[in-house]
Amino acid sequence: MARITAGVASSHIPALGVAADLNKTQEEYWRPAFAGYDWTRRWEAEQQPDVVILVYNDHASAFDMKIIPTFAIGCGERFKPADEGWGPRPVPDVIGHPDLAWHIAQSLILDEFDMTIINEMDVDHGLTVPLTMMFGQPDAWPCRVIPLAVNVVTYPPPSGNRCWALGEAIARAVESFPENLNVQVWGTGGMSHQLQGPRAGLINQEWDNRFLDRLEGSTQELRHIPHIEYLRETGSEGIEMVMWLIMRGALGQTTRMLHRHYHVPASNTAVGHIVLEPVT
Amino acid sequence: MTAPRDIHSYLAEFEDIPGTRIFTAARARQGYHLNQFAMSLMKADNRERWKADERGYLDEWPLTDDQKQAVLARDYNRLLDLGGNIYFLSKIFSTDGKSFVQAVSTMTGMPLEDYQAMMLAGGRSPEGQRSKKDPK
Numbered sequence: 001m002a003r004i005t006a007g008v009a010s011s012h013i014p015a016l017g018v019a020a021d022l023n024k025t026q027e028e029y030w031r032p033a034f035a036g037y038d039w040t041r042r043w044e045a046e047q048q049p050d051v052v053i054l055v056y057n058d059h060a061s062a063f064d065m066k067i068i069p070t071f072a073i074g075c076g077e078r079f080k081p082a083d084e085g086w087g088p089r090p091v092p093d094v095i096g097h098p099d100l101a102w103h104i105a106q107s108l109i110l111d112e113f114d115m116t117i118i119n120e121m122d123v124d125h126g127l128t129v130p131l132t133m134m135f136g137q138p139d140a141w142p143c144r145v146i147p148l149a150v151n152v153v154t155y156p157p158p159s160g161n162r163c164w165a166l167g168e169a170i171a172r173a174v175e176s177f178p179e180n181l182n183v184q185v186w187g188t189g190g191m192s193h194q195l196q197g198p199r200a201g202l203i204n205q206e207w208d209n210r211f212l213d214r215l216e217g218s219t220q221e222l223r224h225i226p227h228i229e230y231l232r233e234t235g236s237e238g239i240e241m242v243m244w245l246i247m248r249g250a251l252g253q254t255t256r257m258l259h260r261h262y263h264v265p266a267s268n269t270a271v272g273h274i275v276l277e278p279v280t
Numbered sequence: 281m282t283a284p285r286d287i288h289s290y291l292a293e294f295e296d297i298p299g300t301r302i303f304t305a306a307r308a309r310q311g312y313h314l315n316q317f318a319m320s321l322m323k324a325d326n327r328e329r330w331k332a333d334e335r336g337y338l339d340e341w342p343l344t345d346d347q348k349q350a351v352l353a354r355d356y357n358r359l360l361d362l363g364g365n366i367y368f369l370s371k372i373f374s375t376d377g378k379s380f381v382q383a384v385s386t387m388t389g390m391p392l393e394d395y396q397a398m399m400l401a402g403g404r405s406p407e408g409q410r411s412k413k414d415p416k
Contacts, residue, residue, distance in 0.1 A: 202403060203404065228294070265399040
C-alpha cells in the first residue's frame with residue numbers, strides 16, 4: 001500500500017529560485033537562507049520518495065481571472081515550468097503520477113472534497129522553487145510530483161480548518177492506493193510577507209516561530225486561526241500558510257520534528273522550513 | 281467544524297488593516313479587465329506590441345481612464361485601489377525588467393535602498409500595523 005512517510009513545509013519565494021538558477025547561493029546575502037536546506041537535501045537523498053504531493057498556489061501563471069479553483073489537483077503526465085514574465089526557469093519538467101493523482105481525485109470527491117481536475121497546466125515558482133530547495137539542481141527531478149494548487153489569491157481562500165481536513169482526506173486516499181509507494185506531502189508558501197501597499201515588507205518573526213512550534217506534536221490549534229489573524233500578523237501574503245496545514249493534516253494525530261529553519265529576509269519575505277514525520 | 285462565518289463582518293475586518301488592500305470579490309470584479317490586460321503580457325508577442333505603443337495597447341482593453349492612467353504612470357498603489365492584484369500587476373513590472381523588491385518598494389514611499397535596509401534589519405515590524413485603530 002502507498003504510505004505517507006513525511007511532511008515538508010517551505011517558503012517558495014521566487015528570488016530563491018533565481019538565486020539558485022544564477023548560482024548565487026554562496027553569496028553572503030543568500031548563503032544563510034540556503035544553508036537551512038542542506039540537511040533536508042541529504043535527508044531527501046536517503047528517503048528517496050516515490051511521489052511528492054506538492055501543495056502550492058499559482059501566482060497568475062496557469063490560472064488567470066477566468067477560472068479560480070479553490071482546490072485543484074494535477075492529474076497530467078507532465079507539467080512544464082511556467083514563463084512568469086522573466087522566462088521559464090531552467091529546471092526539469094515535472095513528471096506527474098496520473099494513477100495516484102486520479103485515485104486521490106476520485107477518493108477526495110467521494111470524501112466530499114469537490115476537487116477541480118487539471119490535465120494540462122504549467123507550474124510556476126510556487127511549485128518549482130521548493131523542488132530546487134529540497135533536491136538541488138539535478139537533470140531530472142528524483143521523484144514524481146502531484147501538483148495540488150490552492151487559491152490563496154482571490155478572497156476568500158479556504159479556511160485553515162478546511163485545509164487541515166483536506167490533508168486528512170488525502171491521507172485516507174493515499175492509504176487506499178494498492179501500489180507500494182513512499183509518498184511525502186509538502187506544504188509551501190509563507191512565511192510572513194506582504195508584497196503590496198504602504199505596509200509592504202511586514203515580517204513577524206515571533207508569530208512565524210509560534211506557527212512552526214505548533215506544527216509539531218498533537219496540538220490542533222493552527223486549524224482554527226482565522227484569515228484576519230494571518231493578514232494582521234503576517235502580512236497580506238502570509239495567508240499562504242494555510243497551505244502548510246494541508247501537509248500537517250495529512251500527517252495524522254501526532255508529528256515529530258526532524259528539522260527546522262527560519263531566516264529573514266529573502267527578498268521581501270521570511271523563509272520558513274520544517275520537516276516532520278508522523279508518529280504512529 | 282468551524283462555525284459558518286458572517287460574510288459581512290468577515291469582509292469588513294479587511295478594511296481595518298492599514299496600508300493593505302485585500303483582493304476581495306469586489307476588487308476582483310472592479311479589476312477584472314485590468315488584471316486580464318496585465319496577464320496578456322505573459323506572451324512575448326503581446327509584450328512587443330505593448331512596448332512599442334503602451335497607450336495603443338491599453339486602448340484595446342475595456343479599462344477605465346483612471347486604470348489606464350495608473351498603468352502608464354506605474355502607480356501601483358493606485359492600481360491596487362482600482363482592483364489590481366499584485367501577482368497580475370507583476371506582469372507589468374517584469375516586462376519593465378523590474379524585480380518584486382524594486383516594484384514593491386515603490387508602494388511604501390521609501391527609496392529602494394531604505395526598503396532593502398529595512399528588510400535586512402528584519403523587515404517592517406507589525407507593531408502599530410495590525411489595525412487602523414492601533415496607536416501610531
